[in-house]
Structures are given as structure tokens and as C-alpha cells.
Amino acid sequence: MKTMLTLSIALGLAVTAASSASAQSQATMNANAAQELQRADRALNSQYTATMGRLSPASRTLLRTAQRTWISFRDQQCRFEASGVQGGSAYPMVHSTCLARLTTDRTRQLRTLSQCQEGDLSCPR
Template sequence: MRHSILLISMAGVMVASVASAEECDRNDQTQMGMNICAAQDYAASDAKLNVAYGDIMKRLSDNAGARKLLQDSQRAWIAFRDAECKFASSGVEGGSVQPMIHSGCLQGLTDARVTQLDSYLKCEEGDLSCPVPGQ
């Protein structure tokens, strides 16, 4: 199950990787250059997401029920993220700026999810509202 979550998440990275086969040059202000950088920025955020998710799954290794709940939550979040970013970039569908807008949306929502997952990894001892046990 964990692998299917990672595969779903990595599908976005693979799309971003294909779009960003070239190296990002922050000085390149062409639309293609900005699209490449946006895709690579999203890929970096997605890599952080996979680390945070994996760290939580490790901490939940003795709690199959909580692991299942996290998997369900992550699947639902991925579906939301993808639908939201498709909508958010729909105003520029077919335009050269669309990949940058879409990648920027993916990155923003992914960064927010990383922050949320990281907060579960930093709960104070005795925090009963935290679903992830301390180390």
C-alpha cells in the first residue's frame, strides 16, 4: 500500500521530470525556462513530501490502523491537490504559461502538506491530538 501512495505521488514527479529534462536557469526569463524551473521546484517539494510521509509511516510501524488512515488521507489529499491544480490552471489551458501555473500550484499545495506532515513529526510529548507517536 505504501508503494502505491509513493507511485501515485511519483507520477507527478515523472511528468515534471520529463518537462524539466533541462537544467533550471533562474536567469532564463523565457517561458520555457520558467516552466522548467517551476517543474523542478515542484519535484523538489514532492521529494520532501515523500520523506515526511515515509518518516511518519516508520513511526506508525506498530499501528496498522493508523497507517491505513494515513494512506487514505494521503490518497484523498493527492486527489484534491491534482483536481485543485487542474482547476487553478484551467484559465490558461493550452497557453505556454499553463505548465508554470500548474507546477506552481502543485508546489504550493505540496509545501503546505509537507508542513502539515512535519508538524505530526514534532508533536510535544503528551499531545493527545497528535496521531503520530514521538521517537
């Protein structure tokens, strides 16, 4: 009987510890995703500034409008992608991961635009 009681207590403690670790792990994953989004956002802002510096005033206006529209798209797209876990503990991670992914993609697009060669007709100046 004493062995059964000890086993039950040990099992209960293990389940409690696993539940606690799981909640802590989700919180950690949420925080890591938020940090990755901050890094991606800093890289985007840096590249956006560099790209704007290479453009004519008319092209700057066009890029500014495109960027604002893109931000709206990105935010709506990630709300949609994360909607399956809305209200859950994983929502911040899923949402931030989506935002970081799309932000990184946009940074690459802006980098490509800022590095295009003279004579490239698809290259805004």
C-alpha cells in the first residue's frame, strides 16, 4: 500500500512538472518568436532606409505607398494564418513567426531592388 501511495505521489508530481514545463516552454517559444520578429523588423527598417536612399523622389513616394500597403497585407495575412489558434497560448508564437517570415521575405525583395544593375528595366531609380 505504501509503495502504491509513493508511486501515485511520484506520478502526480511528474504530471504537474510536465504541465508546468509545457506552459513555460510555450511562453519561451512565444518570447523567442517575438525576439525573432524584432530582429526581422530591424533588418527590414535598415534595408528600407538603404533602398529609399537610392531612389529618386518620385520613386520614393511610390515605394513608401507600396510599403504601407505591404505592411497592411502582412498584418492581415498573419492574422489569417494564426486564426486557427486564436485565443490559444500558441497564438503569439504562430502570429509572430508569420510576421517574421513575411518581413524577412520583404527585406530580401528590397535588397534585390537596391542592388539591381544599371540598364535593368525592371529596376526603379
